[in-house]
Amino acid sequence: MLRPGLVAENLRMIGLYPPGGAVSGDLDAVVDDERHQPIVDFDHHSHEYWLDIEGYVDRARRTARVGWSNHHGGFWVVTRAEEAKWVAQHPEIFSSGRSHAPDGHTNLNIPPSMVGRKELLEELDAPEHGKYRGPVNVELAPRRVQELAPEIERSVAFLIDRFIDRGECDFVEDLTSPASALVTLELLDFPIDDWERYAAAFHNMIGNDAGTPGWQHGAELVQWIDGQCRETVAARVAQPTSDLTSRFLARDVDGCPMAPERVEMLLFHFIGGGTETTGSLTASALKYLAEHPDERRRLIDEPELLESATEEFLRCFPPAKAHARVVVQDTELAGCDMRVGEKVLLSWLSVNRDEEVFGDDSTQVVLDRFPNRHSSFSYGPHRCPGSHLARDIFKETVRQVLDRLPDYEIVVAGVTRFPKQDMLGGYSHLPAVFPVGSKERS
């Protein structure tokens, strides 16, 4: 059963859409006055950005801490950690909600994109946000995630078993993307048999240009997932069990049980929020380690290094490159006079490369860096609720790859990146070859 427009709605809401689609509003409202200074030529939808995203944000950061970009109707861009943290920690000034956007549009990307009726958790401000965030936190707190360790280990092993005797694989399609999907299904107590559909859905939509057959396939699967969420909620309303859906439905919100459509939203957010993001991080790290055999060797010889290395991979390869906010109280930031209704883009990638926080080697990968106060899960109340689960899936995947196919090499000619990196960055394909291994594990 297809609901036209719903897929795009849902994907836009979690910042994954449009992938490769045209973006209107480019340089159509050039502002050049005393208040909108300093000017920074920043366009996260541009080809120049896509080609060299690190170099692009480094140039922007060296131009201004906070500056005005005239692209996409005009917006402020924040490049330094100090200001980005301030913005993210003050949602009463910098809102994630939909005010000052056209009806039905989200402010999480710039320009605001049409999303229709549903608001995801990350679009809610206090006090509404806290009502749903608390129940989500309980399900994803470190203690709960630790209990999932056997499922994570089993899921990763299951996937590697499927290709270990082939001597080749596509890390993204065969491992990093499905690993998150499998674990998420375990977490949600959803039937595991359909895991390939969950794994393929978001990967196909993000990894292909909008409108292509691959994208269309993904779009249909995302609609199917949305239907699964609705059907699961309807079934648990009728007959509660002990699963996560039933626990959400039993939670008290404003003196009533949580509304079924809010539970549907949370389930969809769990699946959409974790699937391609964690996979993006793991793929980036596996590619980096193939290009730096000494670092790979070091990680194999010193397994305890994986703890700090995980933070460093997060810092250097943040899956979410940027998020936006809308000003809902006039304010000043780094000398910039910001007015109600103006949009603000937080470049997490630039923040993570800020010399003021990370020192002179901020653009280098340093596996034992400490402290490592990166922004890859965002700062403030919208800190990625799946951050602890993402870390554990990432670590287990890298650990098993280094254990079972330590001599893998990336087939460089077959590597392709997502067609857009405006919000979510990552790889569509990361083919690898390795000496044929055994399904027997140590």
Place this chain on the structure above:
Amino acid sequence: VKIRVDTDICSGQARCNATAPHVFVLNEEGYNDTDDTEVSEADLADASRGALACPEGAITIVDADGTPLSEAELRRLAGLEQR
């Protein structure tokens, strides 16, 4: 010496707990639950590391007078080089 946690700023990043689990305890939702907790001499290095790890800057270590230790002091106590 005590831990002070700005519970309005703590967002549940939980890097304190990952860095020094025996010093920084989390509540059911994963937020730092050690505001106003005494730190023993033996735990001071780990407490300093945990405070330094916080991306939000929500944790301070205060001395007997209630004065917050500086970042440089935390680094020294944690056994890190100055940078």
